[in-house]
Amino acid sequence: MTTILAPNSADDPSAYRPVALVDLLDRVLATGVVISGDITVAIADVDLVRVSLRALVASVGTLTPTEDAG
Template structure:
């Protein structure tokens, strides 16, 4: 009986066969942005005393700022016209 090995599927683990430098990963995260969220609950004897929900957006200013006008679009319209 002959068995053949299946080719690895990149959908299973996309980083398994392609090394990614930390600088490249940080560049991609800052360019597109990422949201980090979490919940912290402090409880004693199964009684919730404090619950904190955290949500942080990590992105570069360039990724969040609206695109600036280029010289091709002309000056903005004057007020009152």
């Protein structure tokens, strides 16, 4: 299964190339991505509950510092 997501070049934004879901997941795990959102429950314009969500999605190798052998 392929999904069209990113333009092929910056010169032609209408040109798209297919990106496999596995390639997209590999790129996300290699670089990491932050997902955030806010949810507010209100009645009659009175905020009752507010929840802020933030999640970091990355591989362990991306998050751990590497030591230089020099």
